[in-house]
Amino acid sequence: xxxxxxxxxxxxxxxxxxxxxxxxxxFVLYSLVIVGQTSALKKAVVTDxxxxxxxxxxxxxxxxxxxxxxxxIYW
Amino acid sequence: MPAGLKPKSKSxxxxxxxxxxxxxxxxxxxxxxxxxxxxxxxxxxxxxNTIVGIAALIxxxxxxxxxxxxxxxxxVDLLGAVLLLAYAWYNFLIWYxxxxxxxxxxxxxxxxxxxxxxxxxxxxxxxxxxxTAKVAGFFGQILNYGNVHVTTEGTTQNIEFLDVPYPDxxxxxxxxxxxxxxxxx
Numbered sequence: 001x002x003x004x005x006x007x008x009x010x011x012x013x014x015x016x017x018x019x020x021x022x023x024x025x026x027f028v029l030y031s032l033v034i035v036g037q038t039s040a041l042k043k044a045v046v047t048d049x050x051x052x053x054x055x056x057x058x059x060x061x062x063x064x065x066x067x068x069x070x071x072x073i074y075w
Numbered sequence: 076m077p078a079g080l081k082p083k084s085k086s087x088x089x090x091x092x093x094x095x096x097x098x099x100x101x102x103x104x105x106x107x108x109x110x111x112x113x114x115x116x117x118x119x120x121x122x123x124n125t126i127v128g129i130a131a132l133i134x135x136x137x138x139x140x141x142x143x144x145x146x147x148x149x150x151v152d153l154l155g156a157v158l159l160l161a162y163a164w165y166n167f168l169i170w171y172x173x174x175x176x177x178x179x180x181x182x183x184x185x186x187x188x189x190x191x192x193x194x195x196x197x198x199x200x201x202x203x204x205x206x207t208a209k210v211a212g213f214f215g216q217i218l219n220y221g222n223v224h225v226t227t228e229g230t231t232q233n234i235e236f237l238d239v240p241y242p243d244x245x246x247x248x249x250x251x252x253x254x255x256x257x258x259x260x
Contacts, residue, residue, distance in 0.1 A: 013147065020150040027157055034164070037190050041172050044193070045185060047096040049086060053171070060157075060164060067153045 017071075024068040031061040080108070080248065087171075089114055090240045092248070098176055098183055109177035109248050113170060113238040114220035121166040128159045165190060175223075175236040177249055179256060182225055182234045198227045198234050203253040208242035225249065 038057040042050035084094035089112040097107050132155045140148045169187050176183040177200075184196045203225060210221035221242040225234040239245060 013144070016147050016150065020154055023154055024157075027154075027161065030161060034161075034168070034190060038168065041168070044099045045096070045172050045174055046098070047094075049171075053168070056164065060160060063157055063160070067157050070153060071150060 020071045024071045028064045031064040111175040111239040125163045200256045202227045208246045
């Protein structure tokens, strides 16, 4: 029976790393969808803030890609 | 356009009179009289959830990070932060783009259910038969927000603007616009 801490479990690191890579990759895909959608929304409902919203969505995509790269580098 | 109506519009306001905003299918000679969004109080649940998420991340760094390696801590922090950002941004977008328009020709209700599903309902302003404001609940009474139900004649789509601020004022404006459209001049 294993009696140590959960952090000492075999393959704990690999599990966390793999989970991080998969999750950050899904986040990149999600951010791509958001960028596409905000572009469509900007045309569907025209307001003063459409451009700013588009920029924030692009920033989210850049952050998502950066997190994905960090996840891979620290593999 | 109803006489005596003064423009009242701010960047993230929920109740905009004669705003500098319109929708894709608007006609050249059509003017936006009113643009409605849900009252900002409806944002409280997801803002609260985001704050709880941030607190959880801080607590993780205080109490659990010492047991983990730097790379795992970094990974959890980054993923936690971006997930919270995505959650908050998604909810903001849903709120921001779920709008109702009243123009001098029609009523348009644009609803987003998730970021990829959009439902647009519209009704000609001359076909209005009944416009009702319904304010319910403690916060609705205190903060003066509620639903505006617009019933139209025949088989035309009924329109609902949910949780909008100043529903009585919205009803008055819609009635004025409808009366003016039905009896021009």
